[in-house]
Amino acid sequence: MQDVQNGPAKVAMPIDRVGVKELRTPILVRNRDHKENVQHTVASVDLSVDLPAEFKGTHMSRFVEALEAWDEELDYKSFKRLLGNVRERLQAKRAHLTFRFPYFLERTAPSTGSKGLMDYQCELTGVLEGDQLSFVLGVEVPVMTVCPCSLAICHGGAHSQRAIVTIRTRSTGLVWIEDLIAVAEKAGSSPVHSVLKREDERDVVDSAFANPAFVEDVVRSAAHSLQKMEQVSWFRVDVESQESIHNHSAYASIEMENTH
Template identity: 65%
Template sequence: MEDVQKSQSSIAMPIDRVGVKGLRLPIIVRDRESGIQHTVAQVSLSVDLPAEFKGTHMSRFVEALEHWSGDLDYHSFRTLLDDVVDRLQARSAHVRFVFPYFLRRKSPMSGASGLMDYTCRVDGLLKDGKLIFTLGADVPVMTVCPCSKAISDEGAHSQRAEVRIRTRFNGFLWLEDLIEIGERAGSCPVYSLLKREDEKYVTETAFANPTFVEDVVREAAKGLDEHPQVHWYKVEVESFESIHNHSAFAVIEKNNS
């Protein structure tokens, strides 16, 4: 049958990325406590398209996933990207996995146990045979405003914030490391299950450690600077302000290589 995608484009212009997104796929990720964890990822795959081609072969992205092991680590990720490049006859390929990662957390005073989910992601860009591999985690925390606390006779405004960490690194890096760095950066971590004694502890801990969004992003960046394997990072903190009709945010990006 006629291969329309390989026909000449009426507008001879290269496309940086063309592909598919919104695919769901069961995957296996490394878990520091239990060894492995089964989860489900939202997947996007894309390649570059030369100016002379009208379109790409979308079905081949799905075929590449069908032949992939589903075991998410650096080497299998490289295998998937190599396969996408070969199937699509492309110069570059990009794959993104976004998935919930679960950790069992004990409440700080009662010891009550509950699962916390963290949105994590892996990005891979393979271009001219070189792979850029990025690992990230979005970590919720609680923050208390230092200014509000300083000027108020009673209380201060507090809110949830999100610490979004993206890293490139040498060797192997646990998602737990990124999550712990993010949780340490806020006024206090958040929990899925709290009894009354836990709520008291969380409230008092947070109010004893008020933080601006600037404080949080600097603390997270400091933790990433001190991690021996991380050589590049970008950390963004967004504070979902409780007394404003907007969010506050701060970003630090740094290359330590």
């Protein structure tokens, strides 16, 4: 049967990335605190490779076959093996891979001890070229922020809002998703909870108003905590405050190589 993809291209131009996006697959993710050590979740997966100028197309089914053949706990080594398999199947120089998935943690309300699950959107992105894997772990964490300015100038109140703290890291050792979530939640005025009774709501609000924070404060606090993590070699923190009284969002970002 004719292999059209391996035929000549009408326009002989190399392509940086060609592949498939948003494949869905169940995965196992290492869990720092749970007694079973792994968490079952579902990921959206993007796979791509480079394509030389002389080829018309790539073999899209091989991306799916590589993912179907992969049945491992998601970590650095298994991630690299999957990229290597993709690159070998597609006879490429570089392979690109992204996993996006929700990660769940049980949270306890501060006063009543009521428990509920919080989900955090995570992302693993990597590029394999030769034997070198560039690997980035990211997580999005919602927090509450109280405006220091309105707290200072208003009588008996201040505006508050939800902010999204996005942390991305490269590392030389193991970094737990839980550790990055803790960094983000500590940087805000208060964590966000899934279950709150009246007593809990009172305590959360009182605690948040005792710890007001601009978006600049949040991004600096998170970056300062990441600086102290020896296994983190590079990080980027983005904070977007979804303002409650303004018709816009407030935003701040810090990107840094981490030298110890």
